[in-house]
Amino acid sequence: MTDAAPPVMTRIQQKNRDLILQAALEAFSTNGFRGATIDQIARAAQMSKPNVLYYFGSKDEIHKALLTTLLDMWLAPMQQIDPRGDPLAEILRYVQAKLQMSRDFPRESRLFAYEILQGAPHLTEVLGGGLREIVDRTVEVLEGWMRDGRLASVEPRHLIFSIWAMTQHYADFEIQVRAVLGPGHDPYQEGLVFLDDLYRKLLAP
Amino acid sequence: MTDAAPPVMTRIQQKNRDLILQAALEAFSTNGFRGATIDQIARAAQMSKPNVLYYFGSKDEIHKALLTTLLDMWLAPMQQIDPRGDPLAEILRYVQAKLQMSRDFPRESRLFAYEILQGAPHLTEVLGGGLREIVDRTVEVLEGWMRDGRLASVEPRHLIFSIWAMTQHYADFEIQVRAVLGPGHDPYQEGLVFLDDLYRKLLAP
DNA sequence: CGTGATCCTGACCGTTTGGTCAATATTCTG
DNA sequence: CAGAATATTGACCAAACGGTCAGGATCACG
Structure with missing residues (x-):
């Protein structure tokens, strides 16, 4: 064998x-x-x-290899949410980790953004399979916290969407963000402060 | 003459x-x-x-014509924020309008997303010029409300980013959203409920 | 109805692009 | 060190693409 x-x-x-x-x-x-x-x-x-x-x-193969290579890394932070930890702290840590990834790996963020925009021709199986499972697991954790009254009750999947949208926005639309803010700003630093405040207020039980 | x-x-x-x-x-x-x-x-x-x-x-000219034609429409909802209205109501109305645009004009949303992702080669002057002015005006309105204690104090520009990010996410990443939610969901309806709750909690004075 | 302006198209062109192939160079291994 | 396996490349190809052009069709209007 x-x-x-x-x-x-x-x-x-x-x-x-x-x-x-x-x-x-x-x-x-x-x-x-x-x-x-x-x-x-x-x-x-x-x-x-x-x-x-x-x-x-082929060019396609390079692209597919890139996506699959980077997908795990991209999804890792969400899997590190600890069901036994403090709910708010865990979520805020996730937000921070995701925002840091936008800052440190903006190319990866844009790569996925392009792929999803285009209809995810190379990620359809991942979207319907692995990704959904990971999200489902996280949703269960979130719902558990909400049932226990340790977290405000909100639609967990849309909560996740909001975190993705906000954090990735800083990488994918960086040009717009910088143009609007003008020089002398640290978008990620300010963004973290804002998001911290936002999710504290949203999720306080 | x-x-x-x-x-x-x-x-x-x-x-x-x-x-x-x-x-x-x-x-x-x-x-x-x-x-x-x-x-x-x-x-x-x-x-x-x-x-x-x-x-x-040329192909370029078509693209440029499209962007300039659609830009006004795209930015319109923000200019309809009424400084004399109720702060929270005005912002929630803006969020709703923006979300409806994502639902009704997802192609426009994706067009701009592609353009920004690519570094906005056809929108640089708009980003540094018109857009920034519109945002600045809105920021002044928001700051006025915050000074008067009618709105919680948050970084106004990042508040705007968050609205853009969240609402456009439903159009630009629709495939991912639908894959995660599974069938039998109305992302926009659910998203509106979620965002309404979120901004109420964030912005309540 | 005629005539000038506007509208429309088939055929064509040069360039770019993804990909192939035969031949050469380099590396590994007994 | 010999020869097999691996690595590398210049030259080439067919298809796709943005764009041009000369000529014909259609329309507006006196």
């Missing part, structure tokens, strides 16, 4: 696949899937176009 | 320009600027490609 398909990678494969994904993240997140070109990715990864296609069979 | 450039349009011009813009809205809002093709727009508008380019000199 041997390993069916041992995904053993050579040192070079590991390095180059990583280089390509790095370059692709930059390209896809600034221009969208159709706006990015393999040439552009190859140039950024400092290799020839055929070599890029040697590691990933 | 004659009119410098009387923009008088023939019946046909009016009809065809409108048809093209209609088709372009559909195309740009589903595939983004680079994802949409002139062929596609021409087909949807039921005319030949050269004819599309007879009315609009």
Whole structure:
């Protein structure tokens, strides 16, 4: 009984696949899937176009690999909500973590934004499957807290939407945010203060 | 002294320009600027490609015309906030209006989302100019209300961001919202209930 | 009804783009 | 170090795309 398909990678494969994904993240997140070109990715990864296609069979494959690689990281903060912790503290920590991800990984945020905007052609199974399960689990935790009177009663799924919308807004619409605020502002710092206040008031039991 | 450039349009011009813009809205809002093709727009508008380019000199021009045509409509609800009205009622009315626009004009919402995501190459002057002024005016109204103790004191610009983020989320990420909610839900109806509650709690003086 | 302005299109062009392929270079391993 | 496996690339291709152009159809109007 041997390993069916041992995904053993050579040192070079590991390095180059990583280089390509790095370059692709930059390209896809600034221009969208159709706006990015393999040439552009190859140039950024400092290799020839055929070599890029040697590691990933097609542009689509690069894109799909990127999304699946980054999805776990993107969803991680929500899974770290601790049912045994203090409800408000747990949620505020989640908001902060999500906002920090927008600040530290805006390209990832935009990548997903483009994908969802376009109708999530590469994420349909994830949306209806894994994502929904993760959300459902979190919803159960939230509803438990609400039943116990430790959290104000609000529609939990829309609460989650609101957190996603607000935090990702700072990354996805950063240009607009900065244009409106003008220079000399730290959108994320101010946003955190605002969101902290908002969710405290909304969720206080 | 004659009119410098009387923009008088023939019946046909009016009809065809409108048809093209209609088709372009559909195309740009589903595939983004680079994802949409002139062929596609021409087909949807039921005319030949050269004819599309007879009315609009280039793909870029169509896009720009769309954005400028729709921008006023998009920003209108905020300008209808009445400084003499009841603060909370005015804001809740704005939230409702914005949410209705997401529901009734999701394509417009996505069009702007794509544009901002991409760095707003066609909206830079608007972002730094007109938009900022409109926001500034609204901010003054909000700050006036807060000074008078008729509204809880929160950072007004981030309050506006939150309204934009939340309401547009339902249009721009509709696929994700529906995937998470599952069938048998009215995202906009539920969203309105949630947001009403949220802003009541946040803004009660 | 005629004639000038407006409207419309098939055919075409140059460029870009995703992807292929044969050939060469490099690395790994016995 | 030999030879097999892996890695890399220049040259090339077909399709898609934005845009042009010359010529024909249609319309408005005296």
